[in-house]
Amino acid sequence: MDQLEKIINALIADKEYSSLKTMLKTMNEADIAEIFSKLPPENMLRLFRLLPKDLAADTFAFMDADEQELLIHSFSDSELKEVFDELYIDDAADVIEEMPANVVKRILANTDADTRKQINEILKYPEDSAGSIMTVEYISLRPDMTINEAIKRIRRVISKAETIYTCYVTDNNRRLLGYLSVKDLLLAGENETVKDIMETTPICVHTSDDEEDVAKKMAKYNFVTMPVVDDEMRLVGIVTFDDAISVLQDETTEDFEKMAAIAPGDDSYFKTSDFLHAKRRIVWLLILMLSGIITGTIISGYESALSTVPVIASFIPMLMGTGGNCGSQSSTLIIRGMAVDEIRPRDFFKVIWTELRVSLLTSAALAVINGLRIVIMYHDIRLAAVVSLAIVGTVVMAQLIGCSLPIAAKKLKLDPAVMAAPLITTIVDAGSVLVYFTIAARFFHL
Amino acid sequence: MDQLEKIINALIADKEYSSLKTMLKTMNEADIAEIFSKLPPENMLRLFRLLPKDLAADTFAFMDADEQELLIHSFSDSELKEVFDELYIDDAADVIEEMPANVVKRILANTDADTRKQINEILKYPEDSAGSIMTVEYISLRPDMTINEAIKRIRRVISKAETIYTCYVTDNNRRLLGYLSVKDLLLAGENETVKDIMETTPICVHTSDDEEDVAKKMAKYNFVTMPVVDDEMRLVGIVTFDDAISVLQDETTEDFEKMAAIAPGDDSYFKTSDFLHAKRRIVWLLILMLSGIITGTIISGYESALSTVPVIASFIPMLMGTGGNCGSQSSTLIIRGMAVDEIRPRDFFKVIWTELRVSLLTSAALAVINGLRIVIMYHDIRLAAVVSLAIVGTVVMAQLIGCSLPIAAKKLKLDPAVMAAPLITTIVDAGSVLVYFTIAARFFHL
Numbered sequence: 078m079d080q081l082e083k084i085i086n087a088l089i090a091d092k093e094y095s096s097l098k099t100m101l102k103t104m105n106e107a108d109i110a111e112i113f114s115k116l117p118p119e120n121m122l123r124l125f126r127l128l129p130k131d132l133a134a135d136t137f138a139f140m141d142a143d144e145q146e147l148l149i150h151s152f153s154d155s156e157l158k159e160v161f162d163e164l165y166i167d168d169a170a171d172v173i174e175e176m177p178a179n180v181v182k183r184i185l186a187n188t189d190a191d192t193r194k195q196i197n198e199i200l201k202y203p204e205d206s207a208g209s210i211m212t213v214e215y216i217s218l219r220p221d222m223t224i225n226e227a228i229k230r231i232r233r234v235i236s237k238a239e240t241i242y243t244c245y246v247t248d249n250n251r252r253l254l255g256y257l258s259v260k261d262l263l264l265a266g267e268n269e270t271v272k273d274i275m276e277t278t279p280i281c282v283h284t285s286d287d288e289e290d291v292a293k294k295m296a297k298y299n300f301v302t303m304p305v306v307d308d309e310m311r312l313v314g315i316v317t318f319d320d321a322i323s324v325l326q327d328e329t330t331e332d333f334e335k336m337a338a339i340a341p342g343d344d345s346y347f348k349t350s351d352f353l354h355a356k357r358r359i360v361w362l363l364i365l366m367l368s369g370i371i372t373g374t375i376i377s378g379y380e381s382a383l384s385t386v387p388v389i390a391s392f393i394p395m396l397m398g399t400g401g402n403c404g405s406q407s408s409t410l411i412i413r414g415m416a417v418d419e420i421r422p423r424d425f426f427k428v429i430w431t432e433l434r435v436s437l438l439t440s441a442a443l444a445v446i447n448g449l450r451i452v453i454m455y456h457d458i459r460l461a462a463v464v465s466l467a468i469v470g471t472v473v474m475a476q477l478i479g480c481s482l483p484i485a486a487k488k489l490k491l492d493p494a495v496m497a498a499p500l501i502t503t504i505v506d507a508g509s510v511l512v513y514f515t516i517a518a519r520f521f522h523l
Numbered sequence: 524m525d526q527l528e529k530i531i532n533a534l535i536a537d538k539e540y541s542s543l544k545t546m547l548k549t550m551n552e553a554d555i556a557e558i559f560s561k562l563p564p565e566n567m568l569r570l571f572r573l574l575p576k577d578l579a580a581d582t583f584a585f586m587d588a589d590e591q592e593l594l595i596h597s598f599s600d601s602e603l604k605e606v607f608d609e610l611y612i613d614d615a616a617d618v619i620e621e622m623p624a625n626v627v628k629r630i631l632a633n634t635d636a637d638t639r640k641q642i643n644e645i646l647k648y649p650e651d652s653a654g655s656i657m658t659v660e661y662i663s664l665r666p667d668m669t670i671n672e673a674i675k676r677i678r679r680v681i682s683k684a685e686t687i688y689t690c691y692v693t694d695n696n697r698r699l700l701g702y703l704s705v706k707d708l709l710l711a712g713e714n715e716t717v718k719d720i721m722e723t724t725p726i727c728v729h730t731s732d733d734e735e736d737v738a739k740k741m742a743k744y745n746f747v748t749m750p751v752v753d754d755e756m757r758l759v760g761i762v763t764f765d766d767a768i769s770v771l772q773d774e775t776t777e778d779f780e781k782m783a784a785i786a787p788g789d790d791s792y793f794k795t796s797d798f799l800h801a802k803r804r805i806v807w808l809l810i811l812m813l814s815g816i817i818t819g820t821i822i823s824g825y826e827s828a829l830s831t832v833p834v835i836a837s838f839i840p841m842l843m844g845t846g847g848n849c850g851s852q853s854s855t856l857i858i859r860g861m862a863v864d865e866i867r868p869r870d871f872f873k874v875i876w877t878e879l880r881v882s883l884l885t886s887a888a889l890a891v892i893n894g895l896r897i898v899i900m901y902h903d904i905r906l907a908a909v910v911s912l913a914i915v916g917t918v919v920m921a922q923l924i925g926c927s928l929p930i931a932a933k934k935l936k937l938d939p940a941v942m943a944a945p946l947i948t949t950i951v952d953a954g955s956v957l958v959y960f961t962i963a964a965r966f967f968h969l
Binding site: 103104105107231232235236238240241242259260263264277278280296297298299301318319322323325326329330332333334336337338339345346347351352354355358359361362363365366368369370372373374376377380383384387388390391392393394395396397398399401402403405406408409410411412413414417419420424427428431434435438439442443446447498499502503506510 | 549550551553677678681682684686687688705706709710723724726742743744745747764765768769771772775776778779780782783784785791792793797798800801804805807808809811812814815816818819820822823826829830833834836837838839840841842843844845847848849851852854855856857858859860863865866870873877880881884885888889892893944945948949952956
């Protein structure tokens, strides 16, 4: 790709537009969009005009919203119409969702009534719903069509469909009856009817379902497309696998960010302003800072103990760190387990029981290793006993808190990802200090 | 699903096998596999035998390795042959990869020579490579075929192909020339040839490419299938989108685990033994514990300072916590940015510069809020200045370390995910204590 970029820049510098035109025609739209995103705006527009009509629209669909907006601003009305006529309806709706009101107005003014109606159909659904990512360009068949009639119908409407891999079978009221793949059609005998060969398992999603659930359902069933129905079980659209994959990727990014105490944002790293970067991070930092202050206050409360046996202070960072790490290990396993539907809220006690056993194993190993180290370095068995016991107490507490909070969040309909490392660590920090000082006070008679 | 499970258990208890048979036939294979996984083994086997041949194989492909092994053990040789004859080659290879040697031997002894050859073809590629997840059941066309000839060929070989969505065009030496979709075929005029309508952009992967790169490439280009070629650019197989999605999901899980200091494992949460759970977590805990000890030693070194101005001890947890959180925010953004190919190692200085600006903004806000709090609570401007300055130093350091280590790891061909919260936090912990005490010593003349 780097090589290609260099060649293209050299050709632009030499004004070799006809070679550029030939070259772009051989390239894939995703690659063209990637290279365009690195060009200065005037060159991007110049090259865009060199693309054949269908490749131009495909490339446009792969570009970022701000580049799309830039292009739209420099398009003539007829250019705008040309691009939007070629776009699939779901891609057109995606573009429109990201544009400011005046641009949306201009786009809709330059599309024909039929397309406009279809776009508006998608735009009316709430953001992140199945309805908002579906396309209305699917192929529907009737159950009593013969295989030949079905193939004829597909040939007739094919240019208007985004994908023909799966065709859906509906009744006269557009209610979803079943589906079949083009493979099934080509395998079937000519005298069979659609009804004979269709799959009737009614797996579908509702327009208002969350897009993440839709994507996960498609991954579960290995579906390339998923039918979307309304309240009356009428087929209103399909979600295609490319949208499902990008939903899965966006949701993963959001989970990673939430789990690192970052408020989710819409833009990518380099497209986020400094101010927004700071804003997305500072809310949680402030909340977590508060709890750091609480831990500090607890430590201050034991000031006299610290001055009597000063050596105990030096184990605080190790205990707090270990507690935090154990807590985030447990919470990460549970959050991810819930994200891939392996762990459900009703598994609560099973999880608690597992983590309890594992925490005893882990903490025993850590306690023994630490105890030996302390005996060897400090020749103080009492100190070794205090620290080792504190490790067991801290690790068990950390793992139990780490596994329960995400499940509790899920039960309360909150996003479990919020209950990740940062929050768990802070809660566990205070707890580990309390456990440690309680044990130390008992053993050293403080 | 819960409801279905209850019904099925009730029907099993009543020995209503004929109703069960009818009921199972209407269900999707993914759902059947999910319900089977919750049944006691003897019931699972009993219900499996009720499934029609093709649904049985589809269900088998959706089951977990240990359930598959259980079934294989109770299959007769002819049952085993029936299931493996129906499986797609890539699914069969997936099953075999998870089985112990004696089971593999029995499976291969019960498949016909042709299937065995195809399975062995896939098994010879290293784990996690494109070759190991591909299927050899694709449709290839010749460039000079007419559209009618192409459709005839597709009809002839269709039952042996896993997917017909994309057909690949190869020359006499099986070298990949291009591809076309069934949609292109149905849209084309009867007199055109395959060559006229095929896409010639040579996007493909090599048998030895990493499966994660293959999956990301498919997501980038929105491909339902990706052609796999050997050293001579000969087409040897295709990767289908369902395998790509499961690779993406597994890699995400692995990233989450690595970022939480857990050694990746193959099994899901509930299928991992307590001992393995503990083993996966303890290695990093020990490493991180060591660095906690270093931080503790640093604090001990300032024992006299702490006894002179005891109040400074109470801000240590807040400073360490804030540093750790800032560091993990930065590292998470960078690790995820690299995972989705937005951030590349050559962006190093751009990232450093961004994080520096953001860290100044973030730390200024945190420092002001904390400074005010300390002035109000302690009426001590010098203390406020020390803590505020330490916050600025800690946050800037934490964000710079947090963003550079993942990029450095990538440059050294290590997995950036290892440079996540746990490691960053521990490094930053020691640094923040040093920064804090250096500033405090200067201001309080310690």
